Amino acid sequence: MLEQTPHWMSRRSTYLRASSLGSVALCIGLWVRGKTVDQSERGNAERRALFVGLWPPTLWLIGDALERHERRHLR
Numbered sequence: 001m002l003e004q005t006p007h008w009m010s011r012r013s014t015y016l017r018a019s020s021l022g023s024v025a026l027c028i029g030l031w032v033r034g035k036t037v038d039q040s041e042r043g044n045a046e047r048r049a050l051f052v053g054l055w056p057p058t059l060w061l062i063g064d065a066l067e068r069h070e071r072r073h074l075r
Contacts, residue, residue, distance in 0.1 A: 013070060016063030020056045027053040 034045030
């Protein structure tokens, strides 16, 4: 295996946390957009927002696990 990881690979946990925050913003954007469409399309738009709303905790926890893994291998 590689003794030293490239610089861009050591930041994976940061990228996942940033994507987690970005998906919160996406969820809010989809939810607001769902309120602006007509009644026949509103249910689908709200379901899409709820689906995207499930991503942030998953991405955040994967980022935490990667950070612990990175710390363990940097010692």
